[in-house]
Amino acid sequence: MPLRSLSVVMVMPYCKPVRRPGPQPCAPSLSASAGPGVHWPVTALNIPDLIRKKRDGESHSRADLEQLVLGYTRGEVPDYQMSAWLMAVYLRGMAEQETADLTVVMAESGDLMNLAGLERTVDKHSTGGVGDKTSLILTPMLAALGLTVAKMSGRGLAHTGGTIDKLESIPGWTSELSEEQFLRQAQEIGLALVGQSKDLAPADGKLYALRDVTATVDCLPLIASSIMSKKLASGAHTVVLDVKVGAGAFMRTLEAGQGLARAMVDIGTRAGRQVRAVLTDMDTPLGHMAGNSLEVQEALDTLRGQGPHDLTELCVALAVEALVAHGETQAGAEARARQTLQDGSALERFRAFVAAQGGNPAYVDDPTRFDVAPGRADVTAPTAGFVEKVDALAVGRAVLALGGGRERKGEAIDHGVGVELLKKPGEAVAAGEAVLRIYHREGRGLDTAQTLLDAGLSISAAAPTPEPMILGRVN
Numbered sequence: 001m002p003l004r005s006l007s008v009v010m011v012m013p014y015c016k017p018v019r020r021p022g023p024q025p026c027a028p029s030l031s032a033s034a035g036p037g038v039h040w041p042v043t044a045l046n047i048p049d050l051i052r053k054k055r056d057g058e059s060h061s062r063a064d065l066e067q068l069v070l071g072y073t074r075g076e077v078p079d080y081q082m083s084a085w086l087m088a089v090y091l092r093g094m095a096e097q098e099t100a101d102l103t104v105v106m107a108e109s110g111d112l113m114n115l116a117g118l119e120r121t122v123d124k125h126s127t128g129g130v131g132d133k134t135s136l137i138l139t140p141m142l143a144a145l146g147l148t149v150a151k152m153s154g155r156g157l158a159h160t161g162g163t164i165d166k167l168e169s170i171p172g173w174t175s176e177l178s179e180e181q182f183l184r185q186a187q188e189i190g191l192a193l194v195g196q197s198k199d200l201a202p203a204d205g206k207l208y209a210l211r212d213v214t215a216t217v218d219c220l221p222l223i224a225s226s227i228m229s230k231k232l233a234s235g236a237h238t239v240v241l242d243v244k245v246g247a248g249a250f251m252r253t254l255e256a257g258q259g260l261a262r263a264m265v266d267i268g269t270r271a272g273r274q275v276r277a278v279l280t281d282m283d284t285p286l287g288h289m290a291g292n293s294l295e296v297q298e299a300l301d302t303l304r305g306q307g308p309h310d311l312t313e314l315c316v317a318l319a320v321e322a323l324v325a326h327g328e329t330q331a332g333a334e335a336r337a338r339q340t341l342q343d344g345s346a347l348e349r350f351r352a353f354v355a356a357q358g359g360n361p362a363y364v365d366d367p368t369r370f371d372v373a374p375g376r377a378d379v380t381a382p383t384a385g386f387v388e389k390v391d392a393l394a395v396g397r398a399v400l401a402l403g404g405g406r407e408r409k410g411e412a413i414d415h416g417v418g419v420e421l422l423k424k425p426g427e428a429v430a431a432g433e434a435v436l437r438i439y440h441r442e443g444r445g446l447d448t449a450q451t452l453l454d455a456g457l458s459i460s461a462a463a464p465t466p467e468p469m470i471l472g473r474v475n
Ligand code: URA
Pocket: 208, 217, 222, 223, 224, 226, 227, 250
């Protein structure tokens, strides 16, 4: 996506730092200090000194982080030094201001999108889940509500899906727009969506690859700065975050999810943005469908006001956060958000958006046209009772095994395969009744998918206590 020419320096004013006890390590504990090391004057710092500083639990200045991160991005700091520094961060953590500084340095390591010509800009980010087609519904809702979404989205990796892959289920739809097209479309329709540019926050791309091979991915300040660097560089005034918690999510516990949400809201606020986060359940896939074409069909049902309850409620909740960030009241915002799904205005925006990006709008009008893989196999309840659990990770891995996702970047995917949840947790089932339906292409990956789904399904004798979809909010 040719966004190089969008290099415009963004002004990122800082709010006053929030006090907190000190850096939190990512590792559970660090038994002993690694030793005092030699202290150099700040001006004479070199890379080993910066590694030592973090190793000894000190905080970095913005200048330190620029030296490290920009040096690494330019290829001047080698992988072995950056790996040592990442591990020191993993063990010692980072203070809030330090995390915010790291994020801004990463954001400013490449192109910055200038959305200054657009009004009421909103971006949305989900930390990734299974069956999460929220962006397909929320973004046209926001456009119909008078906000502007000029957004970069990702592709799926491992068991989580990506918005670009889902939209590519619509024949002709492209994520390749020129800068001029992108901004004009956002102005005219209120919605334009492109793929992630490698020139946007390139420091994050390099650092993420290194984290992946140095066991430093699951580190709160590194995750928060990685996500938020791309959001800051993307230029929107308001950012709504959907932080997923549960079996199919990056964050397995509510506590971990809250920590990530607070860190990201703090970073965005210090950078002068409006950031609001919603914590949502990802123990069970969202809605009934997982798999690209199947998810677009379900998104279209939802845009027609006929979507599953959990998906509809999540989209309304996220739209409310965006509107409240723009000064509306909670009650008024909720009524307006629901209205867009009832009166067809969100669907109309989605249709216009699809057509503007080369997609065939006949697929929006008639979702039965989508290529859905013809093979069917059901996973049935071994006993009568209630569906207790449909493990989101198992469903995500099953879609991957069927060919609907990718293990490595760049792999081709089959948009037509997937899994349907015929029953959701809490629903009664008879012995032998179908609970999950697999959509496969000539049996590819079917055995693995069946094994995963059998293991991921639990039936209980008593009805399980219903779990809320929205687990909390941070703003
Ligand atoms: N997503 C990101 O973009 N970065 C991380 O570190 C984790 C999830």
